[in-house]
Amino acid sequence: MMSYLEEHYELIHKTPRLFALHVTREQLLDTLHQITTHTSFDTLSQLTCTDWIEEERFELGYMLTNALRSHNLMLKCSIARDKVTMPSLALLFAQAEVMERELHEMFGIGFEGNETLYDFALEGWCDIPPMRREFDTLAYVNAHYDFREGREDNLDVKEEIKKRKAAAKSAKETPSGA
Amino acid sequence: MDEGFIPYQQSLEDEEQSIKSTQSVIEQAIAWFRAHSMFVLAYGTGCGAIEMPPTFTSRYDIERLGVVGVATPRQADILIVSGYCSPKTLKRVIRSYEQMSEPKYIIGLGSCTINGGMYWDSYNTIKKLDDFLPVDMYVNGCMPRPEALIEGFVKLQEKIRANSSEAGYIQYRTRYAHYRANQERLFGTQVQPRYEENFAGMNL
Amino acid sequence: MERKVITIYHGPQHPGITGNMSVELDLMGETITRARTHVGYLHRGFEKLIERRTIIQAFTIVCRICVPEPDPNEANFALAVERLAGIEVSERASYIRVMVLEMARLGAQLLWMAGQSGSVGLGTVGQWSIYDRDLILDLFEQLTGGRVYHMYIYPGGVRRELPDGFLERLSALLDYLQKRLDAYDRLFFDNASFQKRAIGVGVVRGEEVLRRGFSGQVLRGCGFARDLRRDNPYLLYDQLEFDIPTQSAGDVYARALVRRAEMRESIRILRQVIAQMPEEGAIMQKLPKHRKFTLPKEDTYVAVESARGEFGYYMAGDGSEMIRRMQVKGPSLIHAFSLLEPLLVGEELSNVALIMNSLGICPPEIER
Amino acid sequence: MLLLDLLLMLLIAYGFGFLYYGLYRNLSARVHGRFGPSLAQSFSDSIKLFVKEESTTFGWMFYLGPVIMASGAVLNVLFIPFLNQGESLQGLSSYGNLIVVLYLMVLGPLGNALGVGSSGNPFGVMGVTRGLTRLLALELPFYLAAIGVMIDAGSADFGIIMQAQSTQSNMFAHPLLFAAAFISFLGFMGKSPFDVVGAPQEVYSGPATEFSGKFLALLMSQSAMFSFAKLLLMVNLFWGGADHLGELVAKTFVLFVAATFIGSVYARFSTVQSVEFLIRIPTLLGIVGLALL
Amino acid sequence: MKFELKNSLAPLSALSKIFEHPQTLCYPEVKSETVSGYRGFHINDLSTCIGCANCQDVCMNEAIDMIAIDKDKNPKNNSGCIPRIDYGRCCWCSLCTDVCPPDSLKLESECIWADDDANRFLYQPKDKPC
Known part of the structure; x- marks a missing residue:
């Protein structure tokens, strides 16, 4: 099982049972097809997306596992952060349909061929997709909700220490000066 | 603010004493029956529902x-x-609350209903439950123990027996504009059926 | 004659739902023609909150992801952080972690039994099993200081030493639970009316069951002995011997029998842990201050076998003290959509609660 | 004099109905291993519901539904004699016989269907259709047993039926008929495994989904009196009636405890399964019982 | 499905439970004894608290406010502030008690409180020597 992957792709050995390999958006479908036919990695167990905002890319992770559930293979595919759609795997794996619906709602990635991209968790959401790094959740909260009053008498400990030191120092000088 | 929680017990007793003198025997009997037979709606809205089975x-x-x-x-x-x-749950909670027949009460479990709890900076949870619904009793804890939940019911029973005039369901009718404004701020204007149609005729 | 189809919501407010989610059913009479699952009622944006918290702060929020069984989340989070940061955990701490995971699994199976028997109207089983689960929670209270949310499995070990006399109380509880399981066999698993309701309902069979990513009792119910504790061992499961119970029928009753045997396996594992637990060994590694505890620019995937199936964590660090990205995939994400919706078509309305409990669908882990 | 007798019977049925309902909650609580509420809890529940305001009404038919059900329950109580001889507590049994009572038992589900039908709540309608299909299957063994008792006593009148059992009550004389009647009695009392009508995990509480406040209180009271009437019917047909009130309470209590305990340890059949079960075994028992008469 | 008599009568064995004593903890009448080490309400020993706000820094719920104290209990308390916990935010994770340098902030096992006024949940930890 490992031999096929070794020669055809440059494999990264993360742990004895976890491997990773990079693939571009165009090669994704036929790499998946090759892997599922030639090796026993035939189950998609997770579809992840990491937002590397400073490198201007989304890194999609297709987590494959074999029929014996003993090894995991991570297919990592980097795409631009907007206006790029991915091919949908809903026909290859039935479970991919919901995962793609979640990523579509949370990151705004389009998946061609997946008709059920309606809302997954948020109802009537009219802001940018919330899991993108540029979405600031605290700003959204301060705009839409307000907190309970009664906590305004919070003091910043550092100023207090400085104030007390200044007061202590001035107290020491005034008796000498007076 | 002295230490710990202000002893809640005697503040309720003297309130009860003052009200008991004005209530007639029948009202006290009705309040007793209401306090000793409470039907809870089977709706686990949040993670506190795990402490309801025990x-x-x-x-x-x-x-x-x-x-x-x-x-x-x-x-x-x-x-x-x-x-x-979450707002999606809040719509269903408000709809369920408005379908209940009066007198009805709300118990808010845990710190998330008081001031946002540990999801205070989450974009998808409400921070203060009493902006949207009149809460009659808060139970403290994350997640409150079954004994704390029973303590909440015991204190709610005392409050029902006290038959106080600013109970939750009366406030929902009298201050409905305040609650409605907060709900519309979150959901937009045309979502909910307007609750006040069916208490338009009543004397508030 | 055109049959009239009405759409009802087996909605979020329903005594027969396993949590806060809803299934939209198109009914012809009482037979379901189409089912669609709606979630999102419990979405709190965990992964967004974790990007605003340092690692030790994120540790406390992780156990709130799945309410019936919080401990696999804590174990997953700790294992992933330890793999990325390269922290070694002592053997005694690993044994304590295995003990906590198996106790949580027993509690979750007892809670499942309450839900499953409630869906067929057997209230007595639920009353007994939730009482027995509460005895386990009492032990958790003494061990970790919390009933449901333990916040105990810390990256680098566990937070507290075992209280004295804890292992004796645990083995006493195991003997008590062993007797209780026989009482449950008579009342619930061998109950003729439960068998009549459960046999032949919600059948999951076929070869492509493996390809569709199912896990836990759904696989073990139709003959595939898949369990991450033995296939892809983590913590100390390769040093403990236990077997993976399977059934072949693949229906609700088969999954119930699998869970019945798994409860006895958990008791067997816990007995081995009590016997082999080393006396000394640091239970906690020294970690830097929480503002200076950073993860390298690396990513990894860790999976733990929870009471309902495979719980996978993808975690990526980016050199700062905050986690760049953590994505959680619970078993219910796959079971509630690509398995429940086709399974309900053609079923009676009275079997919806039965099947949902049998698949172990727990909504908070679907949309987090 | 008759009016006083009727009022006394209604009071006894109302009191014992709620006492048994409270007892049911206590006994099943003890099987669960907990204390359970006080005996008068169900009574205070219904009083609380009386003083509550209804949230919605769906026209006058919605009002009439519970009224018809309550009238069915009340007539049932009045047409079944409490004691097997003597003047008091005979009610209207001299004007009617077993066949009238069997007919009146259908009045409840009919009122239910009318009231819930007008509310249009899909779960309520589903609960009612379940109730009617289950009633069809329940009546089959019960009527066979009733016919057997009537043939054995030679008449449909309660007095004669109870006289015929003075030597040996039907329960021991015709055990098969009693078994068939007892199984369908479980269904009439709404005990598991036949309590599919108002299954909360499936159809929200079936027919009672839309009723709130005073309607619910009326439903609770009529179902308490109706269950007491059914207990009474079983005692009169199969246990030779009762000479005085104490014996009546003892016999109904035994039957009630048996029904409660069976109800708390069996899972619930689905509608189709309960109909299939009732057509096979209880009906077979009834037919064989009839043959052996 | 053939009719097994054994399975139909097996559940009746459950009725033996009525002879055992009920297993209920009757809370309002019988207060169950609290477990030592249970994470309940905060207590803070003002004689050792140095007002360093480590607890405020580690609390991700921002539940802890440092407020000025009137009577100066601890001479070494150089910021003159002590922590006050907002129980509408706290999740009882006890990270604050782990990072407290003088170990003055602790959690007692008392944890039951219900109140109908939400503003009463700003909790001033009791001053108990631990």
Whole structure:
């Protein structure tokens, strides 16, 4: 099982049972097809997306596992952060349909061929997709909700220490000066 | 602010004493029956729903106090909002609360209903439950123990027996504009059926 | 004659739902023609909150992801952080972690039994099993200081030493639970009316069951002995011997029998842990201050076998003290959509609660 | 004099109905291993519901539904004699016989269907259709047993039926007929495994989904009196009636405890399964019982 | 499905439970004894608290406010502030008690409180020597 992957792709050995390999958006479908036919990695167990905002890319992770559930293979595919759609795997794996619906709602990635991209968790959401790094959740909260009053008498400990030191120092000088 | 919690007990007793003198015997009897037979709506809105099975089954057995879970809002008196509440859940909670027949009460479990709890900076949870619904009793904890939940019911029973005039359901009618404004701020204007049509005729 | 189809919501407010989610059913009479699952009622945006918290702060929020069984989340989070940061955990701490995971699994199976028997109207089983689960929570209270949310499995070990006399109380509880399981066999698993309701309902069979990513009792119910504790061992499961119970029928009753045997396996594992637990060994590694505890620019995937199936964590660090990205995939994400919706078509309305409990669908882990 | 007798019977049925309902909650609580509420809990529940305001009404038919059900329950109580001889507590049994009572038992589900039908709540309608299909299957063994008792006593009148059992009550004389009647009695009392009508995990509480406040209180009271009437019917047909009130309470209590305990340890059949079960075994028992008469 | 008599009568064995004593903890009448080490309400020993706000820094719920104290209990308390916990935010994770340098902030096992006024949940930890 490992031999096929070794020669055809440059494999990264993360742990004895976890491997990773990079693939571009165009090669994704036929790499998946090759892997599922030639090796026993035939189950998609997770579809992840990491937002590397400073490198201007989304890194999609297709987590494959074999029929014996003993090894995991991570297919990592980097795409631009907007206006790029991915091919949908809903026909290859039935479970991919919901995962793609979640990523579509949370990151705004389009998946061609997946008709059920309606809302997954948020109802009537009219802001940018919330899991993108540029979405600031605290700003959204301060705009839409307000907190309970009664906590305004919070003091910043550092100023207090400085104030007390200044007061202590001035107290020491005034008796000498007076 | 002295230490710990202000002793809640005697503040309720003297309130009860002052009200008891004005209530007639029948009103006290009705309030007693209302306090000793509470139907809770079977709706686990948040993660506090995990502490309701031990409370309603044989370990803590809240049926000793006359509390029973019922299936539909029509038959329920009490709605337990157990923990955090996302706007999607809040719409269903408000709809269920408005379907319940009066007198109805709300118990807010955990710190998420008071000031946002540990999801205070989450974009999808409400921070103060009493912006949107009149809460009659808060139970403290994350997640409150079954004993704390029973303590909440015991204190709610005292409050029901005190038959105080600013109970939750009366406030929902009198200050409905305040609640409605907060709800519309979150959901937009045309979502909910306007609750006040069916109490338009009543004397508030 | 055109049959009238009405759409009802087996909605979020329903005594027969396993949490806060809803299934939209198109009914012809009482037979379901189409089912669609709606979630999102419990979405709190965990992964967004974690990007605003340092690692030790994120540790406390992780156990709130799945309410019936919080401990696999804590174990997953700790294992992933330890793999990325390269922290070694002592053997005694690993044994304590295995003990906590198996106790949580027993509690979750007892809670499942309450839900499953409630869906067929057997209230007595639920009353007994939630009482027995509460005895386990009492032990958790003494061990970790919390009933449901333990916040105990810390990256680098566990937070507290075992209270004295804890292992004796645990083995006493195991003997008590062993007797209780026989009482449950008579009342619930061998109950003729439960068998009549459960046999032949919600059948999951076929070869492509593996390809569709199912896990836990759904696989073990139709003959595939898949369990991450033995296939892809983590913590100390390769040093403990236990077997993976399977059934072949693949229906609700088969999954119930699998869970019945798994409860006895958990008791067997816990007995081995009590016997082999080393006396000394640091239970906690020294970690830097929480503002200076950073993860390298690396990513990894860790999976733990929870009471309902495979719980996978993808975690990526980016050199700062905050986690760049953590994505959680619970078993219910796959079971509630690509398995429940086709399974309900053609079923009676009275079997919806039965099947949902049998698949172990727990909504908070679907949309987090 | 008759009016006083009727009022006394209604009071006894109302009191014992709620006492048994409270006892049911206590006994099943003890099987669960907990204390359960006080005996008068169900009574205070219904009083609380009386003083509550209904949230919605769906026209006058919605009002009439519970009224018809309550009238069915009340007539049932009045047409079944409490004691097997003597003047008091005979009610209207001299004007009617077993066949009238069997007919009146259908009045309840009919009122239910009318009231819930007007509310249009899909779960309520589903609960009612379940109730009617289950009633069809329940009546089959019960009527066979009733016919057997009538043939054995030679008449449909309660007095004669109870006289015929003075030597040996039907329960021991015709055990098969009693078994068939007892199984369908479980269904009439709404005990598991036949309590599919108002299954909360499936159809929200079935027919009672839309009723709130005073309707619910009326439903609770009529179902308490109706269950007492059914207990009474079983005692009169199969246990030779009762000479005085104490014996009546003892016999109904035994039957009630048996029904409660069976109800709390069996899972619930689905509608189709309960109909299939009732057509096979209880009906077979009834037919064989009839043959052996 | 053939009709097994054994399975139909097996559940009746459950009725033996009525002879055992009920297993309920009757809370309002019988207060169950609290477990030592249970994470309940905060207590803060003002004689050792140095007002360093480590607890405020580690608390991700921002539940802890440092407020000025009137009577100066601890001479070494150089910021003159002590922590006050907002129980509408706290999740009882006890990270604050782990990072407290003088170990003055602790959690007692008392944890039951219900109140109908939400503003009463700003909790001033009791001053108990631990």
